[in-house]
Amino acid sequence: MGDESGDTPRWLDGAEMRAWRGFIEGSQRLMEVLNRELQTRHRISLDDYRILVMLSESKDGAARMSDLADGxxxxxxxxxxxxRRMEVEGLVARSTCxxxxxxxxxxxxxxxxxRxxxxxxxxxxxxxxxxxxxxxxxELLGVATVFDKVDGALDRRMEG
Structure with a gap:
């Protein structure tokens, strides 16, 4: 584990490749299906849904655009x-802080x-x-643990 600082990559072995490809293919297909279901049934994208959830959970149903982008x-x-597109659809409004x-x-x-x-x-x-x-x-606990580790490593990378 740890940060790879050399120029020579540590190539993935069979088990690592299976895990990586499984994650990429499975997560992309999952997001596509969830997005398609929302668009077909509710005329809303998964990205729009995420924004509406964040706003609905925030104080006064509002959030700074910069905080929303980070979230x-x-x-x-x-x-x-x-x-802007969501505003035209009447899902959100923009105002000055x-x-x-x-x-x-x-x-x-x-x-x-x-909606x-x-x-x-x-x-x-x-x-x-x-x-x-x-x-x-x-397995659920394992998924949560894995992505807590991934998020933590990415957070540390952004800080450093």
């Missing part, structure tokens, strides 16, 4: 375009809350059907 792991320019007058807030609208409430059961059913209910409790 959904998106570039600020991509998030700006996405929120009262605290400093400079920051821009995204605020969930009543229409956004309604989220309609879409949430579909999303949860998909997450259960395609991931959670397939795993034993120890």
């Amino acid at each position: 959904v792991l998106s570039s600020r320019s991509k998030l700006t375009h996405q929120v 009262v605290e400093d007058g400079r920051g821009v807030l995204a605020v969930i609208t009543e229409g956004g809350r309604e 989220l409430a309609e879409a949430a059961p579909t999303h949860v059913r998909g997450v259960r059907r395609y991931l959670i209910d397939l795993l034993e409790p120890a």
